[in-house]
Amino acid sequence: MDTDTGYIAAGELLKALAAxxxxxxxxxxxxxxxCVHELVDALGAPQPLISQHLRVLRGANVVHGARRGREIAYSLTDDHIARIVADAVSHATEGSSHPARVGS
Incomplete structure (x- = not known):
């Protein structure tokens, strides 16, 4: 994969995560x-909204589903995604507790 293709793919991944x-x-x-109902309970969002966001994440190859009885259990396609998100959340929360520096 050349650099431009990598940048494009990274941009698409970040767009999928941008909610x-x-x-x-x-x-x-x-x-x-x-499963969807577990995500609904954990996040407090309505089921149709969770399902809509899962569709976007599936389309971006961030998550995949596996049948678990009558339900589908969703999981991340790889651990890199979890680290990217954890680092972004950590960075965002660190930045909010420190005043911005002029010139940095």
Missing amino acids: PLRIGIVTELAAGPR
Whole structure:
């Protein structure tokens, strides 16, 4: 993969992650597979909204589903995704507790 292709793919990944609820879903899935109803309970969002965001994440190859009886358990496609999101959340929360420096 050349550099431009890598940048484009990274941009698409970041676009897929660019919604707070999707970040929450990825954070939940970092702990292990979850069914939609478990994500609804954990995140307090309505089921149709969780399902809509899962569709976006599936389309971006961030999550995949595996049948678990009558349900589908969603999990992350790889651990890199969880680290990207955890680092972004950590960075964002660190930045909010420190005043911005002029010239940095």
